[in-house]
Amino acid sequence: MGLRFSDVCIDAHDARTLAAWWSQVLGWPAEDTDDGDVALRAPEGAGPDWLFLAVPDDKVVKNRIHFDLTPDDQHAEVQRLTALGARHVDIGQGDESWVVLADPEGNEFCILAAGE
Template identity: 80%
Template structure:
């Protein structure tokens, strides 16, 4: 195949605080690129880099795509990410094994049950 998955682009109303928040969640270093966008550099084997792009509007509807994270300890990671500023959200998931959270700009993501 001729394609390589290299970057996830994240639209952000306030790029630097959101990128900084995700840098803290993931533990990945961030840098500002030549266009003034913020890049989180994924460690080898951790997936694609994340590129935060400034947009003038705020998020208003449920994501059409989201991230799933598999922790070593779901409860500990959910608590940690909530302390960093995430919030729980109900997208109609019901009583499931994963936990749906949102980042400071409202982008939903899931923390799965993990390998506990």
């Protein structure tokens, strides 16, 4: 049996706006799907595509799954993402080497230090 990890599906109150934000973050192109969702197409070898699905409700609790992103320069990347609209969040992580941010809809993700 063959199995391929093809998509990470992300619920969004405003799928188009959130996909556009993540498109800026990742530098991946966004495209509308036939189903009315928005897909970010991962470059070859960069992992699965991200599929943004419109849902009527807002996010209200901490994510059960999140993304860890490793930049070349953690400080510069945190600055860039907060300038794009990410915000720092405290999920009880304490004093760690990674930085926890949230996207415009409140989805938490981590910016790791280079080499982690």
